[in-house]
Amino acid sequence: MTAIVDFLNTVLWGHVLVYGLLAVGLWFTWITGFVQFRRFGEFFRVIAFSRETTSEGISPFQALTVSLASRVGTGNLAGVAVAIHLGGPGAIFWMWMVALVGMATAYAESTLAQLYKVRNAEGQYRGGPAFYMARGIGSRAMGYVFSICLILSFGLIFSAVQANSISVAMEEAFAVPRLVTGLGVGALAGVVILGGIRSIARVAEKVVPAMAGAYILLAVVVVGLNVTEVPGVLVLIVKSAFGFEAAAGGFTGGIMAALLNGVKRGLFSNEAGMGSAPNIAAVAVPDPHHPASQGMVQGLGVFIDTLVICTATALMILLSGAVDHSPDAPTGMALTQIALEGHVGALGPVFVAAAILFFAFTSIIGNYSYAESAMEFLGLGGRGPLMALKLLVVAMVVWGSLQAVTTVFDIADASMAVMATVNLVAIAILSRTVAKLTRDYFAQRRAGDEPVFRVAEYPELGEGVDRRIWNRETAERAQG
Template sequence: MDTIIDVVNKIFWSYLLIYGLLALGLYFTVRLFFVQFALFPEMLRNVIGRKGKDSAGITPFQALCTSLASRVGTGNIAGVAVALYLGGPGAIFWMWMVATLGMATAYAESTLAQLYKTRNEDGDYRGGPAFYMAHGLKAPWAGALFSVCLILAFGLVFNAVQANSIAESMEGAFGFSRLWVGIGLALATGFVIFGGIRQVARVSEVVVPFMALAYLLVTLYVIVVHINEVPRVFGMIIGSAFGLDAAAGGVAGAMLNGVKRGLFSNEAGMGSAPNIAAVATPDPHHPSSQGLVQALGVFIDTLLICSATAFLILLSGTLAPGSGLTGTPLTQAAMRMHIGAAGDDFVAIAIFFFAFTSIIGNYSYAENAMTFLRAGGRTGITLLRLGVLAMVVWGALESVTTVFNAADASMGLMATVNMIAIVLLSGTVAKLTHDYRRQRKAGVKPVFDIAHFPELASKVDKTIWSRPAEPKI
């Protein structure tokens, strides 16, 4: 079984997804006329939008924080260090490139998730790739396949992996028992997830900005202290990216490791973040509005937080290819160089917050998938929550390598199905983007009215999108 899983993962992660997601990002960047650059100010404007009288969803800011809760995990600390060790400083340049393209893909999939969202039995918004596959493509079987893969990968196994990282870091930094770390983590997780997606959103909008700002402020301090070294570091990154200096892995190694780390971290095109994007009440009331918010999430995850880890390491002088020092120990060694012995504790605490928020963020995606599978009633959701808590405790205690490989295969299949779906629906994304831009250019606050898109009338919930035009601003 392990051999089969390894072969499947090699096909997905060495060929289909690496090249497929890159091509997808380039395709949407060109087709949508460089939306991630042209509408960047709109991303910042839309993230502070309000729900108004529409209480069926969460706020755009809560949706952004919840998606960042899942995106920003131990990979932002350990994964970046591995990319630097294997690919050299140039890996960071290629991370930037893939994130820039990925912003267009993230915009496209989250815009579709907003368009095809529905209401559950409690009247709350639910949606995501499974819904636009079922309603937009009339392929409910694809939505079911996607949902099952998402629940297995994000809802269960990846949460065990995050718990394992927390237990390992707490044991190493403070000597805590892995069992008690697992139990404490399960209790904290249960407090959040038994309140449902709204509780996840409320916690995320407090914890995520706190953890991100704390990490970025430490990085800013390091950069200010070493300001004279910053131009040299940029030179290392560019030189290594294009083979202008001798670096681990050469150009091919820098590109491969940077692209992989960027794709795995920001998740653009994989179909995860659209599950929470659909739950938001966008402001302006247009599907593109929430797509722009989630594109900003890719920018924050990779171009800010992953870059922060890279600069911490490259300014410390601890990166030595062939030394065997990589992953979390490399980041800890770099932090020790900057702030002394407290560096180990800071990294351990950062891992705790990054991984814990990933657990609750991942859960919110799985709850959404349960709704699509018509298992979103009290019994089904309770079983999911108990399953998440069990995986957290188990992950804190056990090695999860084999089951993690199986989850990778599940996520690979999920992402492949999603990529095909958003390409097939790319015409709809282009029309929505044009509609949003047209209204902004006319000086009005964009509002989506299904009456102007008769070809979509039978595919979306008209009670959500039949709205009067907004006054000029």
């Protein structure tokens, strides 16, 4: 297993994804007219007053909080620390770059997911990359491969990753045995995911804004106490990214170490291009009633995750002076806790333990919601198969709480790489559709109209789009 994981990571991360993610992100940035920069205000506008939910889907705000529940987790605390330990401060710069171009990628994949959504047997929306691979490209084989990778990675392996971070944090802060933590978190996760996607959305809507706000507030306090040192840290990040300045603590990895670790940890954190968030984007009732609006909601999620929360973690770690690049030095969650302890004393590890408990727990339930959509695509959306998946998720939580952090991250990297590769190919093939939807949306905005998707104006989509959904909803919106 170790040999297979190492091979996949070497090939996909070393030769495919590091460049593929940046290339695809740049491509969508170009064909959408730099949507994440020129239309950044619209990213906030589409979420500011969106609260609509129906029996068929959740609200755009709930979709954002569920995707943030998945994004904001281990990658924002342990992942940032790992990136700095292995790639130096320059890795943070490349995390920023991945996020900036990744906003366009996230916009594209979630727009497509909303466009190609379907109704399941209960009349509720489901969709995601597997659906636009089958209905947009016409390749069910791609959809099957993606769905299996999604269930393995997000449904199972990533749950173990998040549980690992919780157990390490609780052990460091409160000396709680890892098995006890794993059993407790597994039981809580089981209670929430038994209620399905709607239950997950209700929990995420309440917990995510509160936990993110508290964490950012602490970061603001720490930065304020060390404000004179912040410019120097920012300069160090940029210089280290290009090898102009050696990092402190004995780091000698060079530009490629910074680039590779920044891209890997950046993708793990914000998930842009991975094909995860589109699964929940498809469940939302769009407002404005256009697929592009949900693309912008998820593009905003990438910004919040990396440019705000990951940067907060990086500054707190680098301002602490706790970074040590020697092989046996603390990394992951332990490094983040040590850094906070240096800033706020004994309260630091306790706060990090509490933060990761909420961050990682919501990631577990958010990740499960993605896996449920993949099960629907595979025709396994019945009660029996879904119950089996839920039990496996709980088992992986317990297992992950007992594993070494390096082992868990390596397996997660491999599964994520396979999944992201398949998705990047799919969205590149469908890029013309994304470009047309973007032009249509902003043309209506310029005309002073509320954007509405009219499926009749897209004859090239053929039977791939469920016209019963869009024709009926567009008519109802016009009447209402």
